[in-house]
Amino acid sequence: MVSWQTTTTLLSLFGVPLVSKGLALYRSARASAQNIPIRPTPPHVNRALNILFVSALLFLLSSLPYFTPANIFQQTQSRLAIPTDVLFARLAAARPLTHTDHALKAKFHSPDARLLYLHYGPDVVANCQFCRSDGPGSYLVYALPSLLLPHLAHLAVLGLATSSLLAGPEGSRFRTPVTLAGVALAAADVYLVASHAQPPYTAATTTTVGGHIDAFFWKLRLYRSLALTVADLSAALLLWTTATNRLLALPPRPAERMEHGARTLELALAKLKALGSVRNVVFRDAGLRDRVGAYWTAEGAVTRAMFEEREVVEGVRAALARADMGGLMEQADRYTEGVFAGVEVVRTPMGAVG
Structure with missing residues (x-):
């Protein structure tokens, strides 16, 4: 029969390392699945x-x-x-x-x-x-x-x-x-x-x-x-x-990633085509074109009026002083490159089809 003192001694010697090792393994497995969203x-x-x-x-x-x-x-x-x-x-x-x-x-x-x-x-x-x-x-x-x-x-x-x-x-x-x-x-x-x-x-x-x-x-x-x-x-x-990707989640297979990317591009292409159709309709119609021009004229007037107020100008200056302009410029460059890269990807199959 193992005594209680012996049991507590064994737990103090081996329990803490085993628990810490288990927690480390859990955190490692959980971290590997951080980029995979939880699903139903x-x-x-x-x-x-x-x-x-x-x-x-x-x-x-x-x-x-x-x-x-x-x-x-x-x-x-x-x-x-x-x-x-x-x-x-x-x-x-x-x-x-x-x-x-x-x-x-x-x-x-x-x-x-x-x-x-x-x-x-x-x-x-x-x-x-x-x-x-x-x-x-x-x-x-x-x-x-x-x-x-x-x-x-x-x-x-x-x-x-x-x-x-x-x-x-x-x-x-x-x-x-x-x-x-x-x-x-x-x-x-x-x-x-x-x-x-x-x-x-x-x-x-x-x-x-x-x-x-x-x-x-x-x-x-x-x-x-x-x-x-x-x-x-x-x-x-x-x-x-x-x-449900809560633990030990596997990344999508290459075929699944390619299929998901193709669907995303198809959706983006459909949205761009719809936006182009709407813009063509707007600018071909004189009444709609005048309403768009009037809207942006009013928006420009409101913006100029806002920047004529001292409180707004001081608030913009304070925000610019706190902002990391270098980081913002890098983010803008990456976003622009991503947009044009996406446009080239979308344009290539269109040119091939044409």
Whole structure:
């Protein structure tokens, strides 16, 4: 047993560096995505998120006592060494006996069978026909299908939620990592069941289940359901943060950038054509041309009147004194070059078409 002092010492030695390293990695990943705008969750990613949320909810519900086989020692508040007839008499007074209860009653005359019951649960001990108490490995072989079934369902959910057909490139990007995480959970589960050793039976002769006797099957079932729930929620969080460009955002592919640039140029060209048409209409019509001239004549008069006021002149002088004229000139030059560069880009396909 690790003492609290040892735990705090380890946390003080390794906790702070690990946390600072994690924060540095997060800031680095976040900085790399600063130039990529956050976007709404794509519809196909929403479908994958819904699948992961439903799966997490089902695994969470499976951890409730209602869906968990009862521990008859805990249900009857009995010692592990209680006589078999007394144990099942108490159980019959609490509820009707089932087929599994009768099978357990026939096997509980062996002390090892009771320890195996705590290790593998009621179904394995009651229904395994080829298992022997002197060969615990046979119980592990029989328990493997039911042990791996939730993990196989979990891997199927992860594969569905990260498939390119359902979740698009945002989901298929993490298909391999989440699959490996699901396989690692399954391997860890099998390893815990295979390597766990129950305490000696002699230690249970005067101790109830609430003492140090290890109800391993029920604890592991709870931890398994919670681990699969956390795994699904973590996958959903990873998928959502990356699909919305909040974290680990990927820059657009060259083809996407070219397509976006082409659309931008087409939109600019359409606006320039519309502006040219409006100007042609205005200057070909005598009435509209006179109204435009009158408008700019009035605007010039207002501007001259404003600059004849002392307060306006002093305000303009103060603003010019505070302004960085060199920087403003550089910005104006860059803007002008960008405008004429855009005009040349727009003009080239027009000349080619003509």
